[in-house]
Amino acid sequence: MSEKKQIATRDAYGKILVELGKEFPNIIVMDADLSVSTKTCGFCKAFPERFFNMGVAEQDMMGVAAGMAATGKTVFVSTFAVFATGRCWDQIRVSIAYPRLNVKIVATHSGITTGEDGVTHQANEDIAIMRAIPNMTVIVPSDAVETEAVIRHCAVTQGPTYVRLSRPKTDVINETGMEFIVGKARQMKEGKDLTIIACGLMVARALDAAQALEKDGISARVINMHTIKPIDREAVRKCAEETGAIVTVEEHNIIGGLGVAVAEVLVEDHPVPVARVGIRDMFAESGKPDELLEKYGLTASEIVKAAKNVLGRKTA
Amino acid sequence: MLFDQKIKELEEKARLIRRDIISMISKAGSGHPGGSLSATDILTVLYFHKMNIRPTEPNWPDRDRLVLSKGHAAPLLYSCLAEAGYFPTSYLGTLRQIGSSLQGHPDMLSLPGIEMTTGSLGQGLSAAVGMALAARVDKKAYRVYCVMGDGETQEGQIWEAAMAAGHYKTDNLTAVLDHNKLQIDGHIEKIKGLDPVVDKWKAFRWNVISGVNGHDVKALIKAFDEAEKVKGRPSIIIADTIKGKGVSFMENNNEFHGRAPTKEETERALEELK
């Protein structure tokens, strides 16, 4: 269908992790019996002495990672997003975030695009619960290229970080060699009538929606809000001032995620009409990723609808 | 004599269920054949011999209950429930499809007969303890069964539940460890060893029935009967199993932990299960 190149963000993660392993002998990687799916298996093969498979025991894994980090190591821990966040939230809060230890939680299989495994394996609440923890940085890369840059950033900076990756192959929308600056939103398309702020694999759909809106004579700006926390307050305020209406788009529950993080800024700094596109506070189901995105309203056409809705609420 | 006939019937049932598992996962294009085939004989004995259930009255308060803690073996559970009459076998073809009640992992709200929602490993035994304690409160005679994967028991919550069951002496609870010695990333002993597994459960005040061939229907029946007689302690049956049992190229082959067979592999598998 798409002519764009497609690569899964988890594949990009697995690849860059091996490169970083060569550069930084201080990196340790842990997994909880999902290394083939999370792609940490490449690092495991290349550096077996620096890889620890902790078995099906996510809480223990977070605690062990904290202990390693307390000795000065940079620890990457991976499993599916549901198990990496919900299962071990208190371990992350107390053993990692509170002491501000250098643990990078890189979770794959986020959102409904995890697909056929169903609700137990689809994390639609992870951004909310990670964002609520002080000291935690939360990053949702928009494609494989950005993922590489984000992981490299993780390797060279200190502090607890949550990185949210996906299972399926997704469109590559960034140029190779792009610069990633944590907390600094990236404008993907200029526009003046409204701004679509998206993260993760929804950025590509936001761009499609902006193109569709163009045909109706509506000029939509598109922002890639890869860092959910700390959010780029400056960028959000500027978009509100300059375009006067905002649509947020995320593959996550509308409660507690990107949409709310943006709304928090707007409410305090510059209130404008907002529409949030996301999963409407429900458990989804098993199905193919694209079918689920369609059924749960995570499509370009839903974004277009939301855009028209906020435009209608904009005061002239 | 009658008993021999019963054994034959159960073995035949297990064969049909294995065929269902292969067909369902093949049609869905994803799912977990290895762990489903490994626990097939265990669930067959429970659903078609041991458990006191009424498929046409799924909410009968006095029924025995089964919690499939290793929720990824959902196709096995669905096949058992359909073959037992909880819902039409025609549903089985909808596994993992959008809009289907046959979710990738068991959802107790979507189908009759599912006693607990599972799929996030390590949570089922706690729920089973809760049901067992409720029977005591309600002065009911039902039994609770819980089937766990061996890799699954690396989860800390399993041992919290084990301690609770030991403490509360839930002798109306029988757990089964589907001990196929494999998890996703390889051999359990290489990843995070369980041995000495018998001593661990004993130390948590459980009655342990070990050395049971988890594919021998007769041995399983004997173990379940024995467990039922033990008073003052929960029982666990350590069932030695083979992941992928019944399909030669899936046996002990971890590639089939979570991959659907191709069309050609499906034909070969069904041929072997004729």
Ligand SMILES: Cc1ncc(C[n+]2csc(CCOP(=O)(O)OP(=O)(O)O)c2C)c(N)n1
């Ligand atoms: C909490 C949690 N962590 C990880 C997973 C992913 N997962 C599914 S099956 C599995 C391996 C389980 O091994 P085992 O219990 O031995 O299952 P079996 O060999 O019977 O298939 C893992 C890690 C999960 N479902 N839940």
Ligand SMILES: [Mg+2]
């Ligand atoms: Mg196993």
